[in-house]
Amino acid sequence: MEKLLLIIRREFLTKIRNKSFVVMTFLSPILISILAMVVFYITKEDTPAQKQIVVVDASSEVVAKIVEGSETIQFIDYSTLGVEVAKALVQSEGYDGLLYIPPFHSEKEKWANAITLYTEESPGILFVETLEKLIETTMMSANLRKQGVSLENLKNSQVDIALRQSSFSGAIASKLGNGLKMGLGMGVGYLIMMFIVIYGTSVMRSVIEEKTNRVIEIVIASVKPFQLLLGKIIGNTLAGLLQFFCWGLLLLVFTAAAKFAFGVHFDEMSPQLSQVSEMNGVGQIQDVALEIGKLPLLRMFVFFIIYFVGGFLLYSAIYAAIGAAVDTETDTQQFVLPVIIPLIMAVYVGFAAVLTDPHGILSVVFSLVPLTAPIVMPMRIPFGVSTLEIVISIGLLLVSFLGIVRMAAKIYRTGILMYGKKISYRELYKWLRQ
């Protein structure tokens, strides 16, 4: 036990003294904060320039209405010039485009499809959509007028529904809350995946380093390979946790500092959150704060740590075994790929499944399978997962960790003393059976 602690201590210290660790820990939150601030100011200041579009309306149905234009589009009516002259004019005068509306046709569909936008360069998709919306609304309003209905009346008769969501136990949910859960869940899942890959690779490198430095034989003459493996994994996990806490702390400090110094509200900057707020018609930052307060934060935090550690232990053991099986980092690729696949699957299937149905069969299966559970389960937890399910998931994770670490130890034990041999999967299987 004392030796294990010594190994953990060495691995932990080596990791956190590493320059890249220091840079990653302290510089990335600063960089992210600066980036966020830059994005915030750019999006705030950068309202796109109004585009000037020439309209030639041969139908004389549309133009009267759309000529008013919008914030982003200014229309200039050159219907009298005819399309060919207008084309030449647009090009010579440097207007942004020409919208041609053909003579009205009794077949609405055919007519609508013949409306053409001429531009020098392909226009942005958002611009095209805005233009389409404008024409659609104008046409709809004209049609309604013909039928004796005014757009005003139609608007007044519309009812906006935002369903009040409640569980049987009385817990109130809202769209905003769900959006937040999704955002948080995905963020957490992604973060865990990132940490597993970064730290798993670091465990693998540390094993390869011991092999190439030839220090391994000196060390395992004093401790069991299993102790060394375990110490390495635990030491790196602790370094990962430390980095995570530093990030959390620094982000809090920077958020507070930015709020204080520049009056920046980071909450405003999350496009997803603001979209959700708009959708719901609330648009109030206080509501976001209120919704965050409603989330099972402590539960989320505790399970985040458990799955973070669990997932990390599981994958590090595999990464360590890979490190032991090869001589150089370039040889690791064939073994690393099958490890990355479940991680990526967990993130994307997790995103999709949790987005559509956080309690659907796919979500449940992925949050139970040990290789994907550390990523998918934390994504689901904000939506409320039964304790039994979590217990089963953690139990499976623990059992498979023990299984995998035993297998990894077998590969590790044999691999660390093997030099100059390219190892195949068949060879690994042989080592496992020894």
Added chain:
Amino acid sequence: MISLICYNFYLLNVLRIEEVTKQYNGVLALDSISIEIPKGSIYGLLGPNGAGKTSLIRIINQITQPDNGSVYLDGELLCPSHISQIGYLPEERGLYKNMRVGEQAMYLARLKGLSKKEAKTRLLYWFDKFGIRNWWDKKIQELSKGMAQKVQFIVTVMHRPKLLIFDEPFSGFDPVNAELIANEILQLRNEGATIIFSTHRMESIEQMCDHICLLNKGKIVLEGTVAALQQLYGAKIYEIVFKTNNTKEVLSFFVDAYELRNHNYDEVSAILKLEVAFKENERPSDLMQNLLPFGELMQFVQKLPSMHAIFLDAIGKTDMHS
């Protein structure tokens, strides 16, 4: 009484290896090896590449387990608690490049079971002895290969193990430092440690070892004290230095009666040097008697074969048999 004798007998050997067998992927690396290593000896473990030396050393260090057979240290079946009583300098050796010398030495010392305080005291003693105390805060990557080897040597011996295993200890050292290390090894032996010495350098075997074991293809080819083996392999060849003016007669006498291997005559000093091989039933004293009438006998010594020659001879014989 019998048990007392057995007890004493076991105590004479610090390490006893009994019928140890080890296989790797169907290849027999050690084939029922039994060795006894006397306490306080420097025991040379020799053999060509792939003979099984490293496999055996790894088993003694409990890095790997034998498939069959057992190993006893001081009469006790080898177990993890013996780790602190063994020091091992592997052939393939290195240190953590990013760690500082002192920190690393402390780490390895503590893995051997020393307390923090004890480790520090002993390390400082050795660092002072080698005059390298100013390296304590240097990183390993700042040291030359030879310097790093010194640190490794210290780390191997500083916990004062009763059994020390050196696998090619001199590789990477310049002659001055190799001499320094050789003297330290002898000193450690004089202080009571037993040393297993694995090397290809035959001259260091002759210089240092009192026992050897020659392995080839997982089997023991030769075993015994260096003196006995040299006797065994070189018993019948003598070097004779003789002062005579009657060279022709002397030579014809030898050609008729003995197997003359080599001869050399210096006319100025009238000294004849001969190398003679004896047959089983011939005795050197008879020859000495017969030679006296021809001149003055200046030297008559048994020519001992070098360990190198013994090594090649023994390996050649076993290879031929197999």
